[in-house]
Amino acid sequence: MAVMGEHTQARLILDYEAGRAALSEALPEVVRNPDQFGGALDLPIGALATVFRVKEVAQQRLWSQLSVIEVPDRIQEPAIEPNPEYEDAEVLQASARLITPETGQVNETVEIALDGPSHGNPFTDVELHAYFSLDGQEIRAGGFYDGNGRYVVRFLPETAGHWKFRTESTARSLNGHTGSIIVETGAARGVVRVAETFHFSYAGGGVYRPVGTTLYAWTHQSPELEKKTLETLSTSPFTKVRMCVFPKSFIFNDNDPGLYPFEREGETWDTTRFDPAFFQHFESRIRDLGKLGIEADVILFHPYDRWGFQDLGAAADDRYLRYIARRLAAIPNVWWSLANEYDFVTTKTPEDWERFAGIVAEEDHANHLLSIHNGTRIYDFSVQWATHCSLQKVDYYKTAELVEDLREKWGKPVIMDEIGYEGDLEYEWGSLSAQEIVRRVWETNLRGGYYTHGETYYHPDDELWWAKGGELLGQSAERIAFLDKLVAESPTGRLEPLSLTAPTPAGGVAGEYELHYNGYSQYRYITVGIPEGRDAVIDVIDTWAMTVETLPGTYSGRARVELPVRPYMALRVRVNKAPS
Missing domain, CATH: 2.60.40.10 (Immunoglobulins)
Known part of the structure; x- marks a missing residue:
């Protein structure tokens, strides 16, 4: 027998009288009105306690009460070994x-x-x-x-x-x-890999900058909607798409897909038999992204599931991972994400995630990028297999402000893959203004990290970009493109954080190309330092209006630059070469 704990599914806890009694103090509404929480009950109780801001003392009491409630152990099916006598002895070797x-x-x-x-x-x-x-x-x-x-x-x-x-x-x-x-020899850029500790480049040469967007279930929609999504992406600034292999069941995304990864026997999935049509379709969409120069950040598991795909058992999980890794490992524009919100997947243990990473690494001869994404608990990215940090904000207020500390902590590239979504939902993660998304993007980039966009505006047909794709309705994407163009114009095509005394960030190539971002602040002027014996051209940038005003003349020494008194302004300092 096992015991309950913070990783136990909330719905399972409610099935036990002792479980309901334990929840009555910490999360009374879950006990009184469980129906109003819908799919959230499929999450681990620890995630709900964090989301609904249960006080730490109450959480510890809850874990203590749950730790004495026993539940049956899961019966695991054994792994299936290949059949060495699959073909009769009279079949000639290499006759296929x-x-x-x-x-x-x-x-x-x-x-x-x-x-x-x-x-x-x-x-x-x-x-x-x-x-x-x-x-x-x-x-x-x-x-x-x-x-x-x-x-x-x-x-x-x-x-x-x-x-x-x-x-x-x-x-x-x-x-x-x-x-x-x-x-x-050809012109293909190849696989994206880590470069210069905190950045990325193509195997065939050239800087790669992740400018991501979120399309969790776009490959599980109608052909018409998939086509519309690709058309939108073709004119977007995005170079990476986060996308799930398994279909997703969540708010505004409750339709059944046309294809499933396994054959079905009645109401039961036959996890020993894959449906090749499902994977062929998925590969086709990845190749479509590749034609647009977009990387596919493939999410292998996620918790938002009404079909049972997050609970297949260890043997089936391992078969699935080997199968999809073998299918996709030779496609250049693939990244691996073991999970979206791994800590919300109640059926997996820390040992499972480590085993999964080993399987993917073993089967991926091309050494694609590999990471995992958190819900409320950041993974330990010091593990050797994690090539980069894929993060969701864990603080209601702070996101990008943590990037420099995280870079230093892990010594790896940091991608804020979920900084919140531009939209108008009733949830704090899906109701940010375009101005706030743009601010977070600038803060992330200038602090040396990368970011992923998302959009969650209500739609009469439930076609929210973040889940299903379609068309972009918001105002942040074009301003993200504006920022990326400024980054691309730096001598390295990247930004490094610059150590300044100001609380607002600056990034670039020190003494050559600098972007100074003022964020919320509305300075009347700002002072910048120009390297001794050099002068610089300075541009005033309105990050929302997407304008660049080059100031007359050049600046040197400790230069005072006058600014419009409004927030979200930036400066670009382009230092001229020293006289030869």
Whole structure:
């Protein structure tokens, strides 16, 4: 038997008389009117206690009372091992038809396919992988069953040359194939990876700046809405999209998707049999993003679920992770996020998340970025597998103001992936003004971090951008584009935080290109320091009106710059080169 605690699902606690009694003091409304909380009852009770600001003393009493309530342990299904006798001994080795391209491109997906057997359950009976080798380098890529007797192995080469491959499989007809592919140099940018400790660049060269947006369930909508979303993205400033693999059930997002990841037997999912059509569709949307130059931040688990996908059991979780990692690992514009709001997923333990990270890292030969996203409790990003910090605000007032401390704490890039959403919902996270979103974006960027936008305006058809996509209604996206253009014009294409005595942030390349942001403050003038023996051109920037006024002449020494007396103003200091 197990006992309850702060990670226990609120709905489960309400099923027990002792649980209801324990909740009566800390969260009486949950006990008196449970129906009004809807899907929130699927969250861990610790999350509800934080969201509804239960006092610390009351929380500790609640955990103590819950710790003596026993609940049955979950019965875990055993893992399924591949079948070494899947094909009879008379089946010839390497007899399946092999389909392989003659050439490929550096930093682009190379795919080999085999027309093989389909009896039994190829998803669990057959293990397939290939080894790709060049000049002493060997890369292992896992294969997957794509339905209708088709098996696929994908590879993402980062080096040009004459790559050779060989296959290994528990199916005799798939085992022992050999071949070669000429990989040519191309212009593809490839995978995004961490660069210079706190930033990002493409494997093929060039600065990458995450300018994110949130589209949790956009791939689970109608073809018409998906098309409209891509059209909107094509004219947007966004270079990253946060998106869930599993469908999402939450406010303004209660429609059933057209496809599901597993086959169904009556009301039960057969987690041993994937639906290839679901994953083919998901991949197509990722490739559509790639054509627009947008990275897909793929969220592997989330708590907002009425179909049972967050509670499949350990063996099914592991099968799913290996399957999707093998399918997506060779697609360049993929990032991995183990979870959205991991601490709200009541069915997973800290050990589970560590195991999941190991599986994804093992199956991802291309070494894509990997992180995890919090609800109310920030993950320990000191873990080696986390390439960057993906964060949601945990303070009602502070978000971007914490970026510099978090960079120093973790020594990794910091992305404020949920700084709050521009919208008009009745929830504090979804009712921020465009002005406040723009302020948070400027603060984040100038403090050395990155950010993700979201929009949650009411819509008569429940087409909220943050969940389903469609069209942008707000005013922050164009102002985010304005800021990113200013960042792109810096000598490095990035900003580093600048240490100044002012409480408002400044970022850039010290002594060369500086952006000073005034935030809420409405200074009449501001004093900036120009390096000795140099002069500078100074621009006054209205971050809301998106105007840049270049002041006449040049400035030197301790320069006083007059400003309009209004908030959300910024300065740009462009220092001229020293005389040669």
